[in-house]
Amino acid sequence: MRLTIRIIFLLLAAVFALQVIPRVVERKLESESLRNGGTGIISSDTVTGRSLALLLPALSPFSGIASAAARQSLGWVFLLGLPVFIMAILKGRWFCFHLCPTGFIAELAGKLRPEVKSRFVSMPRFNELLLFLALGSALFGYPLFIWLDPLCIFNGFFSVWHTPVTMVSLLPAIGLILIVALSIYRPNAWCYRICPLGISQELLGKAWRHIHSRKELASTQVEEGHKPELGLGRRLFISLIAGGVTGLAARNIVGKQYSIRPPGAIAEDKFTAVCIRCGNCVRACPKKIIFPDTGQSGIAGILTPVLRFDPEYCAEWCNECTKVCPTGAISRISLQAKNNIAMGTAVVAKQHCLAWENGQSCMVCDEYCPYHAIKVIKNDEVLCPEVDPEICRGCGFCQAGCPAETKAIVVQGKPQRTLPHVNLQGT
Amino acid sequence: MKSIDRRQFLKATAVISTVATVLPDVSNAADSSKAVIYVVHGRDITKMVAAGMEKLGGWAKFVKKGQKVTLKPNVAWISKPEQGADTDPVLVSECVKACKTAGASEVVVPEKSVNDWKQSFGSSGVLEAVNRAGGRMYALTEDKYFRKTDFPDAKILKQADVAIDVLDTGCLVNMPIAKSHSGTTLTLGMKNWMGSVKDRQFWHRNKLHQCIADCCTVIKPVLTIMDATRIMLTKGPRGPGEMERPDLLIFGTDPVAVDAYSATLFKKEPFSIEYIKIAHDMGLGCGDLSHVDVVKIEA
Incomplete structure (x- = not known):
């Protein structure tokens, strides 16, 4: 049963990431128009469900909260993370076990070597550090590492088919490839030692139980072999401060440089952090002028969307890229507002x-x-x-x-x- | 020698003067070296097309039964008909219908838009008009639609990829719209062929005006119907710019003469438009309006 749900959700996630639904709807509208003696051309403001692409990456409360904190604003897209958030409080890693497509892939990869048993335990808990660094830096407008969110890594993978396949165009797939490689080497290491979405669910669940019973929390910590002298609170405090300092510094360094971003992009000193590299805008662009950056805008900008104008241009009848951003790195704006923005x-x-x-x-x-x-x-x-x-x-x-x-x-x-x-x- | 008497003299004078004054068209038309253009004024495009074509001898003179007809309107821009950047959809549909009635096997309308073709075909209303009239309009988006063609008489544009439907057709009709143009002052009929070749950019790099004239050494429409119902005076070729309504359609078999007359609507000396001058000098038609018969018709 659990396996069936996982497979269905994985396929569903791929359908959303590849933006299959709007494409099918558009094709249907086109043929319908032709059948009725029309031109087969549908105007760009026809509702075809383009925004559905943001659904999958927006499910993550981790990237949702961190990006909202960095932008200091909340939109309805933020609310899409609520179900997973609530489930985490009630049931801890419920999403990981039942739905997460990246986790499923990592799990399958881990099973390739059944003789290896949970060698991840010897790894330090990078996930806590990453989570707290992300939250700390988010408060200063530059959330670090939210692109490690498993849902955007999964979603970003599908940008590979967007352009003719070259070495550079394979770059968006690297996240998922690395996770698979890591999982073969050390099964479960991704989910339990690195994934920031996994640990945020775990901690939420623990915090809820902690409120009910302090004792229970203490026992789980002992179970998992933690040093009791450095408690969660202190670790949280230290890494929040460290995150804040790093975020502020990073923001000042990367904010100096200007790449041509999709219309409606937030200020450059936040963009490279709030953008989770999910690749939605890259795939939504009908003119195919949005590319995942391969380093031209610096290390901080790798895989963020940049515009290239040869041979196409940013069309005055289109605002598709503004409809699909799950973290608000690109604001949702009307066509007219978009046409008034100088990129x-x-x-x-x-x-x-x-x-x-x-x-x-x-x-x-x-x-x-x-x-x-x-x-x-x-x-x-x-x-x-x-x-x-x-x-x-x-x-x-x-x-x-x-x-x-x-x-x-x-x-x-x-x-x-x-x-x-x-x-x-x-x- | 027998001298003519007074009565005979008067008779002869009357006959000659009647012929000279009443039938100037006939005497001029007989002079095949002189170009004739028909300038039809009116508000109803259907009537205007009918009136102009009647003067030209009817569609049957141009359209051969069972053969393909190619129409080339200008549908390069995302623009509403009122904006005057694209050829009027009613004009296009009238011509498609007339060609079908005259016995054309099919009427094709190939176009290489500058803007996104779907948006341009849609917003201009031309695609819908062609579909309804029973023609087939398509965008020249793929290499398979073009054929490498030599231009032996050209000065610069010695070779180009030209739309196959423009080259191989029983009847080629140019249907441009007259409007201002930032690069060439005005865009008229001859320049409209830029929408039938694959590589426009070569023209810009290598003396645009000469290339426009060169193109006309090979692409020779049997008829040009200039849409001057609305003309864009400024901010062309795309606009929106300042508009004027001359309410004219200009018909002619000489592409240079049609362009020359159209230039005067913008208060321009025809030869001040370089490509008209070059085409005239290359003998592609007559750009000197003093040697063109301009027949004005009210419809």
């Missing part, structure tokens, strides 16, 4: 520009720009482009369309900000 600013490199450098009549950037952010400058009777940074959204259409050998107009990352509205459809 960066395009900059003309005159030395590569066909108009500025070669005197050609080009102006493709101006032609393509949905927001009319290109100012036309006359240079020796040739029309040349210049960017108005007060209008440019950094959508990258100019960069995608630039016909020069070396792109002469390139979007550069900047802190995101909201610009005055531009009417795209006329009156």
Whole structure:
């Protein structure tokens, strides 16, 4: 029975992670429209259940609480973690045993070597440290290690199929691969010694029982072989402080650099922490311009979403990526609000520009720009482009369309900000 | 020698002057070297198309029974018909219907949109119009739709991948929309063929105006129907920009003459648009309006 539930949940999780449901719904709507003599084109604001993708990673109260604390705001997505939270209080690791897809995979991997019996016990309890560091740093806006949440590791795995398979595109799968490798080497080590979601459930359960009976807690601690002189409270206190200090330091270091993030991304000094690398936005983008970063934005930014504008751009009719973020690293915003956000600013490199450098009549950037952010400058009777940074959204259409050998107009990352509205459809 | 008497002289004068004044069209049409364009003014596109085509001798003159017809409207942008960035859907559906009636085996509408094709085909209303009229519109998104083609008479664009349906068809009709353009001042009929080739970027890198003219050495529509019902005066080719309503459709078999006349709607000297001048000089048509018969029709 337990096995059946686990298999069903694993498959369900994969279906959600791969965003199968919205795809099926869209295909159905398309064929329905064609059958009724329509065009088979469904408008982007049709409800197709794109947001369902955030369901699986949002189930984790660990990443939910840590990210909410870091953002200092609560949304309804946060509430999705409540069932697991309540079950943890009542039944400890209930989610681990019955549903967790990563745990299931780790368990199966562990069974590959039945002769090895629970060698994890010799490992230190990294999970407690990781959990407390995460909570401590979350209070300072930079939650460390929440990307170790097993649900986002599972979810992120499916970004592998998004792009043509290369060594770099395999990177999102590395989390799950490492867990499998570790579990073969040391069965159960992931679940009982590293996984921060596992330990948070365990501690919640223990805390509940502790309230009822102090004695029970003491006995379990002795059972699991803890040193009684360094109690949970002190460990908690020390690692919370350590987490806070590390988080604050990390925030100041990584916040200095600007990558081009999906529209609605929170401030860069929190983004690399609040983003759990679940890969939802990467897979939701119909233009396929969101990529898991492979290190260009520093070590802290590995696997966070970055935008690349060749050959596509951030379409003015789309806000799909803002609908699927489970931790609010990308805010849920309307299409209009999204179109008013500047993700960066395009900059003309005159030395590569066909108009500025070669005197050609080009102006493709101006032609393509949905927001009319290109100012036309006359240079020796040739029309040349210049960017108005007060209008440019950094959508990258100019960069995608630039016909020069070396792109002469390139979007550069900047802190995101909201610009005055531009009417795209006329009156 | 017998001299003509007064009565005969008067008769002859009357006949000649009648012919000269009443039938100028006939005398000009007989002069095959001179281009004729028909400028139809009106509000009802259905009537306007009918009036223009009647003057041109009817669709049957262009559409061969049992053969394929290719129409090339401009549906490059995500834009509503009022915005004037894409060819009017009613105009396209009228032409599809007429071609079917004239006996075309099928009417295809291939287009390589600049914006996302689904959004462009949808918002412009052209896809729906073509579907309803019984044509087949599709996006030139895959390599299989193109064929490498040599342009022997071209100056720069010596070779390009051109849409196969544009090359192999019984009847090719260009259906551009006249509007301002940030790169070439105006985009008219000849420039519309950029939506039928695979690599547009080459044109921009290598003297755009020359490439536009070069393209017309191979892609030769039997007919151009210019949509000038609404024209976008500024912020083209996409807009939204300042609009004007000349309420005109311009019909012609000479692509350069149609473009030249359309330029005047924007108060531009035709030869100030470089590609019109180049095409004229290359002998691809007549861009000099003093040598073009402009026949105005009210519909």
